[in-house]
Amino acid sequence: MTAPKDRNNQFDLFIPLMRDVALKDQRETMERPFFSLQKRKRLKPIEYRSGDGEVAVKVEAVPAYGMATIWDADILIWAASALNRIKAEGRNDVPRSLKVTAYDLLRSIQRDTGGKDYNDLKAALDRLQTTTISTSIRAKKGRDRRFSWLDSWEVEVDPVTEKPIALKITLSDWVYEGIINEKSVLTMHPDYFHLSGGLERAIYRIARKHAGDQDEGWTCRVSLLHEKTGSDSVPKEFNRMMRKIVEANELPEYDLSYVTAGDGSPAVRFIRRSAVERVQIQAELEAEDATRRRREREDRRADEVDGLLDPWAKRRVT
Numbered sequence: 418m419t420a421p422k423d424r425n426n427q428f429d430l431f432i433p434l435m436r437d438v439a440l441k442d443q444r445e446t447m448e449r450p451f452f453s454l455q456k457r458k459r460l461k462p463i464e465y466r467s468g469d470g471e472v473a474v475k476v477e478a479v480p481a482y483g484m485a486t487i488w489d490a491d492i493l494i495w496a497a498s499a500l501n502r503i504k505a506e507g508r509n510d511v512p513r514s515l516k517v518t519a520y521d522l523l524r525s526i527q528r529d530t531g532g533k534d535y536n537d538l539k540a541a542l543d544r545l546q547t548t549t550i551s552t553s554i555r556a557k558k559g560r561d562r563r564f565s566w567l568d569s570w571e572v573e574v575d576p577v578t579e580k581p582i583a584l585k586i587t588l589s590d591w592v593y594e595g596i597i598n599e600k601s602v603l604t605m606h607p608d609y610f611h612l613s614g615g616l617e618r619a620i621y622r623i624a625r626k627h628a629g630d631q632d633e634g635w636t637c638r639v640s641l642l643h644e645k646t647g648s649d650s651v652p653k654e655f656n657r658m659m660r661k662i663v664e665a666n667e668l669p670e671y672d673l674s675y676v677t678a679g680d681g682s683p684a685v686r687f688i689r690r691s692a693v694e695r696v697q698i699q700a701e702l703e704a705e706d707a708t709r710r711r712r713e714r715e716d717r718r719a720d721e722v723d724g725l726l727d728p729w730a731k732r733r734v735t
Contacts (some may be wrong), residue, residue, distance in 0.1 A: 418499065420484070422659065427431075427439060430484070434481070436582040437541075438499070439498065439604050440498055440605040440606070440607055440609065440725060441494065441497045441498045441501045441596075441605065442493075442494050442497060442602060442603055442605050442622065442625075443529060443592075443595045443596060443601060443602055444600075444601055444603055445491070445554050445555070445595055445601070446490075446493075446595070447603065447623065447625060447626040448622070448623040448626040448627060448645060449465060449467075449472065449474050449621050449645060449647075449658075450463045450465050450487070450619075450644075450645060450646055450647020450648075451474060451475060451476060451490075451550060451552075451647070452476075452484070452485055452486055452487040452490050452619075453478075453483070453484040453485065453486045453487065453518060453615070453618050453647075454486070454487055454615030454646060454647065454648055455486070455620055455649075456486060456488065456615070457616055457685075458478075458483035458484075459478060459483055459484040459526055460478050460480055460484070461477060461655045462476060462477045462478070463475065463476040463647040464724065465644060468641075471553070472552075472553055472554060472574055472710060473551075473552060473561065474548070474550065474551075474553075474554070474559075475550070475551045475552070475555045475687045476548060476550050476647075477548070477549050477550075477551075478544075478547070478548055479548070479549075480545050481546060481547075482540070482544050482547045482548075484544065484548050485541075485545050485548040485566060486541075486544065486622065487615045487619060488541070488615070489541040489544050489566075490569070491526040491610065492522070492526065492541060492542070492543070492545060492586070493588075494526070494605070495522060495525050495568060496515055496586065496588060496592075496596070496640060497596045499515060500512075500515075500593075500595070500596050500597060501529055501602055502509055502668045504597065506654040511597055513587060513588050513590075513593045514585055514587040514588075515581045515585070515586050515588075515665075516573070516584065516585050516586075517539055517583065517586070518582070518583055518584065518586055519535055519572075519581070519584050522538065522584060522684075523538060524534070524563070526610060527536075527610040527611070540566065542584075542586070544600070545565070545570075546549065546565055546566070546567040546568070546569065546570060547563070548565060548566060549563060549722075550563070550564055550565070550566075550591075551563045552583040555591065555594070555595070555716045561617070562591060564588060564589045564590065564591040564592070565589055565629045566588075566592055567586060567587060567588060567589060568584045568587045568588065568589050568590075569586075569587045569712075570584065570585065570587065571584075571585050571586075571715060571726040572584060572585075572600040573585055577688065579673075582661055582667065593619065603626065605620075605622075605623060605625060606625075606670050607671035608670055609621060610670040611715055613668075614662075614666070616646060616648060616659075616662065617667075617668060619645075619646040620642065620646065620647075620659075620662060621648075621669060621670075621671070623637070623645055623646070624640065624668065624670075624671045625671075627669070627687070628671060628687040629689070630691070631688075631689070632685055632687070632688075632691050633690070634687055634688025635687050636676060636678065636684050636685070636686045636687075637684060637685055637687070637689075638680075638682050638683070638684045639655070639656055639659055639682070639684060639685060640679050640682060641684045642655075642659065642685065643655045659685065660675070663675055663685055665735065669689065670689055670691075671687045671689055671690065672687070672688050672689075672690050673685055673687060674686050684726075688710050704710060
């Protein structure tokens, strides 16, 4: 097969599989509600405003397709990971349009490759293109930016055989800018794709953004988690689901526990398991050191007592 003469076409075609690259996600979308957490069609808009009023997000769906889900966002994670790999290689012409076979894309985001999976992929791409977001993030003050996740997507076919040869996916400017800017993405654990629940996925993304690798971890009120996830569950039901997630404690990387916030409200503490292990090791070392010091004190005291007793023993002998 002769290599294409157009360097950009050749450049776009070879997008690495996810297993060959570090998994990346956009910081700005990890801690706020940009996606539906249910696989059923959601038409109710998501409306979010941060406590300080600085950040606003509004997500709206087209009735024919429904809102983009947190599973659809796996395609954006694939794109962020692929573009980050291209940046790391030192290339200057990082493309906004990516080409990949549907088979490779499904494998990269750890999906099956049966007929239903190809149909689900098409539906996901439709939702990513038709869902609209209005946000103050990266917008001029007082002027929100409005965009969709994808500007377009299409199936390219062989001009001779008319068989599909690639998917061409074009990211929107807002998404593209958020990926290529410095320090705009975070590494995620590969087991993220194994999380079956939408809320679990949202909670992991929030924890990864805020808790990071802090030794002391990060604590968040359950009510604030409710806002950040964009869940349409009533508070009582959300609390029940959160308690179930905390009790299972199966999120990648992070250890979860229920605590009480300063205002007395229920909260969840997230701490990276590696940090927990470091704390445990440190506690064990400190315990061993304390035991050693106690024994040294006991030995010194025994020597002092022996020193006091010896003269009396000599007197009695005399």
